[in-house]
Amino acid sequence: MSGTNTEVWIAANDGQDMIRADAIVVLRLDESGRLTAQLRDEARITVTLLEGSSHDQPPKDFHRQLIQKVAELADSSGARLMYAQHDGGTWRWITERL
Template sequence: MSGTASGVWIAASGDRDIVRADAIVMLRLDETGRLTAQLRDDAKVSVSLLEGSSGSHPPDDFHRQLIRAVAELADSSGAHLVRARHEGGVWHWISEPL
């Protein structure tokens, strides 16, 4: 995701932390539904964007959907926040202006 506009931010698990999209170099979606992002730094810090659970798991391509959403927002003006939502049994990414 390197090279995306710095105006796109992603809410981490629980909305307590926000990660700049262009700081992410790798996304990993594991079998429990946990989505982690490795940040671009020497310490190889990882941030949990979505906690895994025994309940409803996001789709297998949920990390790719995030990349698509960030790429689309990178072409728009202004800063945006992207966050995961589970509504009506469906996982999706929503965005809002900051």
């Protein structure tokens, strides 16, 4: 990977799995706060990125916030990791260099 190429990775629900952002073709945020990503492949694999709960749901536009962050990071260099964080009643996307 060259220094000018950016790869954005998203940590899935448990933090053990990572998905490359450019492999995602569909994001769904359902009423329970579960955010899933459908991956670009023949099998139409769906991965859960995060699980909300009945009392701690991410904002209704949280999947749009993810898209916005990925687009911003695509203009930077190097590999980046993103993950959702819930702290003090607030949900946000955290980014870090890999």
